Amino acid sequence: MERKKPQQQTLSIRISDGLRDFLERSKEVISSRHGESVSTSDVAKILLESAKDDRLDFRLEVAELQQSPTESLSAIRRKWEQKQDLSRAEWIFLSQYIAVACEELTENPDLPTADSFATLLDALLAVRALRVERGVVLDRFYLQNLGQEGTVFNERQLDPDVVPRVVGNLLQRLHASPRSPKPVFAGRCLFVALRDEDLPDMVALNRTLYPHMDTLFRLAARGHWIREHRPVRGARQTQTVVGEMPNLTSGGFRFLIAIDSENEPSILLRMTEKDLTYPLGPYPEVRELGTMLERLEPGQVWHGVHFHGYTSSQETPEEPVRFYFRRRRDGVTLGFSLEEWQSLKGLFSRALAIPAMQKLFEELSLVYGDL
Numbered sequence: 001m002e003r004k005k006p007q008q009q010t011l012s013i014r015i016s017d018g019l020r021d022f023l024e025r026s027k028e029v030i031s032s033r034h035g036e037s038v039s040t041s042d043v044a045k046i047l048l049e050s051a052k053d054d055r056l057d058f059r060l061e062v063a064e065l066q067q068s069p070t071e072s073l074s075a076i077r078r079k080w081e082q083k084q085d086l087s088r089a090e091w092i093f094l095s096q097y098i099a100v101a102c103e104e105l106t107e108n109p110d111l112p113t114a115d116s117f118a119t120l121l122d123a124l125l126a127v128r129a130l131r132v133e134r135g136v137v138l139d140r141f142y143l144q145n146l147g148q149e150g151t152v153f154n155e156r157q158l159d160p161d162v163v164p165r166v167v168g169n170l171l172q173r174l175h176a177s178p179r180s181p182k183p184v185f186a187g188r189c190l191f192v193a194l195r196d197e198d199l200p201d202m203v204a205l206n207r208t209l210y211p212h213m214d215t216l217f218r219l220a221a222r223g224h225w226i227r228e229h230r231p232v233r234g235a236r237q238t239q240t241v242v243g244e245m246p247n248l249t250s251g252g253f254r255f256l257i258a259i260d261s262e263n264e265p266s267i268l269l270r271m272t273e274k275d276l277t278y279p280l281g282p283y284p285e286v287r288e289l290g291t292m293l294e295r296l297e298p299g300q301v302w303h304g305v306h307f308h309g310y311t312s313s314q315e316t317p318e319e320p321v322r323f324y325f326r327r328r329r330d331g332v333t334l335g336f337s338l339e340e341w342q343s344l345k346g347l348f349s350r351a352l353a354i355p356a357m358q359k360l361f362e363e364l365s366l367v368y369g370d371l
Contacts, residue, residue: 061089062096073097073224074234077366080213085206092194097223098216099187101369104226107304108291111370112219114178119215120186121167121174124193126208128163132198139163141192145185146170187219222369225284231367233262245357248350251343255351263363267351278334283364285327287371290352292325293345 024040065072076090086094098120101112124142128135136158148166173180199205209216221232245257256268266281280286285306292302292309298321302309309325323341326333336344351357365371 058087058089058092061087062092065089065093069093069097069224069228070230070232071234073220073232077217077232078234080210080217085202088194088199088202088205091205091209092191094216094220095187095191095194097220097227099185099191100223100227101219102182102184102187102223104223106226106371107288107302108371110179112182112222113370114174114180114182116215116219116370117182117186118171118174119212120190120219121171121183123209123212123216124186124190125164125167126212127190127193127197127199127205130197130199130204130208132200134160135197138192138196142189145189146183187223218365218369220369221366222371225368225371231283233367245354248347250347250350251340253340253344253347255347257351257357259360263360263367265357265360265364273340274334276334278332283361283368284371287361287368289325290348293341293348296323296325 020040072090072093076086076094079086079090102117102120128138128142139158139160139162142163143166146166170183174182224230224232245259247257248255252272254270254272256270258266258268260266264282265286266279267286269278269280270276271278280289288304288306292304292307296302296309296311298311299313300311302325306329307325307327309323311324312319312322321338323336323338324333352361
């Protein structure tokens with residue numbers, strides 16, 4: 001059976017006079033090479049196909065990486081762990097998810113941490129320091145997105161020390177007061193720097209950014225989880241991180257912790273007084289429950305991805321305060337007295353203090369990012 005040829009698509013775009021002149025000049029070279037005349041549109045088509053095949057434009061490579069984002073991030077992690085240089089397209093692709101991690105809210109308002117933002121700002125300054133030519137327009141973009149709209153400058157002239165000085169002040173503030181407002185658009189700044197700065201070579205870029213890679217990749221994994229709702233876990237990439245975990249008991253509660261072949265924690269929470277066993281997992285659910293236990297106070301409400309938590313009215317002698325949470329995927333609601341809540345919170349704290357659990361969560365932060 002004869003296969004039908006794929007239908008050609010027509011694309012109309014506006015181009016500058018300079019680009020049109022370039023295409024006209026290229027037409028002469030291409031015509032002589034092929035021994036026949038070609039149109040300007042044919043030249044544009046040939047150059048686009050050549051750019052895709054030869055990867056002359058890193059933006060085309062970014063588009064290819066975006067087609068399979070999880071696999072692309074897994075490949076970047078393997079190259080990082082094997083100390084191989086990343087391409088410029090891979091750095092840009094990574095920074096897109098870093099921007100998502102910084103700008104989109106999740107159930108834990110403390111994340112990303114002040115230390116993560118500080119590392120991100122250090123990386124931005126390091127990339128900017130590599131620039132071959134001054135970039136007034138780029139510096140203006142950085143300042144506007146770092147909350148410095150009032151800085152005096154124009155299109156032609158800007159003190160090159162302004163951006164380092166502004167970033168230095170932000171770094172000082174983040175280190176002095178971790179709960180101070182965070183520069184949420186810092187990830188966007190890094191993305192634009194990697195995409196638009198005139199950089200010398202990839203060796204210099206990799207040497208500059210690799211010291212920050214531990215934080216940068218965790219931010220990217222967080223952005224990937226927020227956007228794609230999948231862990232960064234490639235085929236045959238998982239290795240056993242820990243073995244068996246100890247069981248923990250406190251105030252009528254007992255944790256039975258198991259780890260599966262993909263390093264996912266599974267916890268059975270046994271509640272003696274309620275005669276109930278409650279399963280928890282995977283990692284994002286376990287992580288959120290621990291954060292909710294730590295943060296939910298009388299009179300407050302927790303609106304999370306996996307859990308909805310709340311309390312009864314403020315405690316009175318007649319009606320002691322009670323804590324409740326409902327898991328969204330099954331609708332089951334559990335209620336606890338203040339004493340039970342404190343015991344459950346303490347049990348989680350003990351579990352997170354186990355060295356093997358800390359090692360496991362460190363690995364999972366590269367799979368899901370910081371949650």
